[in-house]
Amino acid sequence: MNSIVYLTRKAEFAASHFYHNPDFTPEENQRIFGKCNNPNGHGHNYLLEVTVKGQVDPRTGFVVDLKQLKEVMSKEVLDAMDHRFLNKEVPEFLKSIPTTENLAIAIWQRMAPKLKTAELHRVRVYETQDLFVDFYGEA
């Protein structure tokens, strides 16, 4: 069978951030980012869902080596971001704003080259229960 199967693994991490663009005036930062502009930061419990896709290996019955997926999520995302201040401790966000959109893109870019046996399909990041972003690697 050539059936494509999608597998999703979840992970949770807690991190702080704030939104500020030095190219904007203080007034613009306040107007655009509102309370997220507080320079002392604030935090979230982020829920990450990583979906990979592929054909089921006839010998193992697996679509992906779950152990390797878990290791990549742990090393590339959780070790770098869990209990961190995203603006100051994650290199991507020294130059871009750690919005949920940019977080989803950064996680995709960290994970995609490291996955050996699976093709990344979607990165979904929940900032709260009522807000999430999906990234499919689209240009």
Added chain:
Amino acid sequence: MKAYLTRRYWFAASHRLHNDVFSDAENRTIYGKCNNPHGHGHNYAIEVTVSGPVDAGTGMICNLVDLDGFVQKQVLMRYDRQNLNVLPEFAQAVPTTENLCIGIYELIQSGFALAHLERVRIEETMMNSFEYSGTSEPLR
């Protein structure tokens, strides 16, 4: 780079599923307990998905304050704590969650210009949900 942002909102409303073109017996057969003449209510959860390129300056697809403001004013204030059957859009249409989903999609699609509307998804209860994307293309 293109990303998709989904925001979840809530409202509470009542409705009754009934169509005058059917007989009373047919209405009871088709709509079951949803045909109760006195109506009943739900806590509706609305998921609005918008998409677009992530702006290099703001890191955003669109400002959430703008989306929240639009949905609050045009959708939540319209439907929250209302009886759907007495609203003009349901004068001729049965207020099923299918029709509600299409109606809310069209409200946002025609009025919110700051991002592309991908989909409206409504949970009527924890056990059922409805989605409308304005096309017949499969959802991602």
